Amino acid sequence: DAGVIQSPRHEVTEMGQEVTLRCKPISGHNSLFWYRQTMMRGLELLIYFNNNVPIDDSGMPEDRFSAKMPNASFSTLKIQPSEPRDSAVYFCASTQTGGRVEQYFGPGTRLTVT
Amino acid sequence: AQKVTQAQTEISVVEKEDVTLDCVYETRDTTYYLFWYKQPPSGELVFLIRRNSFDEQNEISGRYSWNFQKSTSSFNFTITASQVVDSAVYFCALTSGSARQLTFGSGTQLTVLP
Numbered sequence: 001d002a003g004v005i006q007s008p009r010h011e012v013t014e015m016g017q018e019v020t021l022r023c024k025p026i027s028g029h030n031s032l033f034w035y036r037q038t039m040m041r042g043l044e045l046l047i048y049f050n051n052n053v054p055i056d057d058s059g060m061p062e063d064r065f066s067a068k069m070p071n072a073s074f075s076t077l078k079i080q081p082s083e084p085r086d087s088a089v090y091f092c093a094s095t096q097t098g099g100r101v102e103q104y105f106g107p108g109t110r111l112t113v114t
Numbered sequence: 115a116q117k118v119t120q121a122q123t124e125i126s127v128v129e130k131e132d133v134t135l136d137c138v139y140e141t142r143d144t145t146y147y148l149f150w151y152k153q154p155p156s157g158e159l160v161f162l163i164r165r166n167s168f169d170e171q172n173e174i175s176g177r178y179s180w181n182f183q184k185s186t187s188s189f190n191f192t193i194t195a196s197q198v199v200d201s202a203v204y205f206c207a208l209t210s211g212s213a214r215q216l217t218f219g220s221g222t223q224l225t226v227l228p
Contacts, residue, residue, distance in 0.1 A: 031214055033214075033215060033216075043221075044218075045215045048214060050214065055214070056215060093216075095214070101147050101164065101209060101214070102149060102161050103161070105159035105161075108157055108158065110157075
């Protein structure tokens, strides 16, 4: 079975540009999570969806960040405008609610904003 | 609120030594799940094990073993006869109550020297 798929794997952009990160969860999983990993703050949850509905977005750092899940097999995390402090690795993870609760992570997108 | 503490920032051992990674957690919920994830140098997050709060039975999987003690709020991870391939950052994580998001510890960097 395919795992969580993220694209792109690496993104380098200039400050002020819009960045869109993409995620395809594992088929059959109905919860999806976006995390950010930095040296300073470690792994932190940005937002999570259950059945395509955003449940908790308290971790989204500011209005420049937005996330959508238009259907069960696709989610995006957008940063507009991007800033150098947004440089991090962004992970998407998915799980099944009502059953096993471990989350399975994608390979991550390494974002560099110059 | 929930919290996970991994007091060991870095550990270095010589191959074939046994090593234990400590994890202490805090939660007010009586139902919770504990996890260990491995992050090798390639960067992906790999799920290793899940434990629920009602099952204190220790678990062994090959060279890996986990010791869950509710009395001390600890969920420690031991690698027996360590190998160079075990070199990675190991994260302990917690989810509790109705929450689905993971709270991660800060991670322990394990280096196994040949």
